[in-house]
Amino acid sequence: MPLVVANGTALNAVELGRGPGVVMLHGLFVGSSASWYFTSAPALARRRRVLLYDLRGHGRSARPATGYDTATLAGDLGALLDALGWRQPVALVGHSYGALVALRFALDRPDRVEKLALVEAPVPPSGLPDLQMFLALGPESMAEALPEALRRSLDRRGRQAERLLAALRGLTFSTSLLRDVQAEPDIPDERLATLRGPLLAYGARSSCLDAGRRLARVIPGAKLVVLPGGHYLHLDAAAALTGAIEAFLDG
Numbered sequence: 001m002p003l004v005v006a007n008g009t010a011l012n013a014v015e016l017g018r019g020p021g022v023v024m025l026h027g028l029f030v031g032s033s034a035s036w037y038f039t040s041a042p043a044l045a046r047r048r049r050v051l052l053y054d055l056r057g058h059g060r061s062a063r064p065a066t067g068y069d070t071a072t073l074a075g076d077l078g079a080l081l082d083a084l085g086w087r088q089p090v091a092l093v094g095h096s097y098g099a100l101v102a103l104r105f106a107l108d109r110p111d112r113v114e115k116l117a118l119v120e121a122p123v124p125p126s127g128l129p130d131l132q133m134f135l136a137l138g139p140e141s142m143a144e145a146l147p148e149a150l151r152r153s154l155d156r157r158g159r160q161a162e163r164l165l166a167a168l169r170g171l172t173f174s175t176s177l178l179r180d181v182q183a184e185p186d187i188p189d190e191r192l193a194t195l196r197g198p199l200l201a202y203g204a205r206s207s208c209l210d211a212g213r214r215l216a217r218v219i220p221g222a223k224l225v226v227l228p229g230g231h232y233l234h235l236d237a238a239a240a241l242t243g244a245i246e247a248f249l250d251g
């Protein structure tokens with residue numbers, strides 16, 4: 001699929017399968033549509049129409065200098081759905097900051113969201129593990145801070161690793177991403193309580209687990225699932241996470 005211009009930004013998007021619509025959003029920095037393409041998306045696409053796309057600044061999407069707050073990124077999502085003709089309410093599955101974008105979209109446009117699955121959503125956003133990690137690093141130290149599973153994979157593909165590190169440097173030092181994430185406000189419990197019945201998937205070793213417990217406490221009908229692994233559950237517990245998402249979407 002060619003790049004789709006949405007909200008003034010060229011976004012790389014791919015559709016898989018047929019059936020009820022599911023949109024999967026990845027996390028920041030090391031995330032891209034490949035995060036889901038090589039993990040849960042193929043299984044979901046057996047009976048669903050799955051949309052994957054690279055958030056602005058990531059993967060093959062354009063890298064504007066600004067616009068990495070959840071309001072702008074949720075605007076990108078809405079504009080992309082419109083551009084592709086997705087008119088019916090969709091299920092949203094988001095990891096990390098992508099989960100915050102999905103959460104913001106669900107709060108702002110509940111009429112367009114049928115189900116919501118949040119994987120390792122950092123609430124408040126200042127608790128994002130990636131943010132704390134990259135704030136403390138210089139460009140030459142970024143490779144050492146990558147998740148172990150991803151680092152092992154990239155060690156076998158030199159050019160891909162070089163491209164990823166170049167993209168990390170660009171995002172960190174040439175865009176407002178870090179400033180936008182730092183400035184992202186917490187979401188009040190009262191607003192979270194307007195949601196209904198999301199899936200909350202968190203890693204048993206994750207620093208975000210307390211955020212999952214908070215969401216489970218304040219959102220009516222929320223289902224908290226704790227899986228073996230850390231913040232990168234789509235890598236640490238791919239099969240278990242896929243099964244949990246499938247069961248939730250089927251429920």
